Amino acid sequence: MDRSEASFLEHVHAHRRIIHRLAGLYALDADERKDLEQETMLQAWKSWPQFRGDAKFSTWLYRIALNTMLTWKRRPAIVQRAASERTPDVADHGHQRRTDEQERLHAAMRRLPEADRALLALHLDGFDHAEAGEVLGLTANHVGVKMHRIKARLAELLKPE
Numbered sequence: 061m062d063r064s065e066a067s068f069l070e071h072v073h074a075h076r077r078i079i080h081r082l083a084g085l086y087a088l089d090a091d092e093r094k095d096l097e098q099e100t101m102l103q104a105w106k107s108w109p110q111f112r113g114d115a116k117f118s119t120w121l122y123r124i125a126l127n128t129m130l131t132w133k134r135r136p137a138i139v140q141r142a143a144s145e146r147t148p149d150v151a152d153h154g155h156q157r158r159t160d161e162q163e164r165l166h167a168a169m170r171r172l173p174e175a176d177r178a179l180l181a182l183h184l185d186g187f188d189h190a191e192a193g194e195v196l197g198l199t200a201n202h203v204g205v206k207m208h209r210i211k212a213r214l215a216e217l218l219k220p221e
Contacts, residue, residue, distance in 0.1 A: 082122075188200075
């Protein structure tokens with residue numbers, strides 16, 4: 061497998077929405093989202109030499125992104141902004157402003173427990189139950205049950221008050 065920076069950037073560019081979507085679920089504002097995306101890129105770049113290809117690249121990247129974001133949320137704020145290593149830059153020109161309805165949905169999603177947000181992000185990115193289970197260490201059946209509960213909880217959170 062080609063371990064060059066160009067190969068890494070090609071793979072990440074094809075799956076950059078994974079990082080963007082997860083960062084949007086875990087970040088409180090645009091600056092924090094950018095920091096999370098950058099930290100995820102750094103961690104993926106550091107791990108790139110160990111990628112064996114046993115799992116799909118998207119599954120591997122999801123694991124790294126999710127672990128990075130969960131770890132990030134537990135670190136002191138001063139450390140979060142101290143990433144100083146050079147990380148390949150992946151431009152995403154697809155960023156768009158969210159509508160009020162989208163913002164309301166993301167706010168409701170951020171109120172879900174971390175594990176539920178991760179599962180929902182996998183679902184939104186088109187991972188089937190078996191693939192989502194592989195990323196999170198769950199059975200496909202358990203993913204289905206959890207998704208049903210997550211959808212019900214989101215519907216409850218989105219009801220007009």
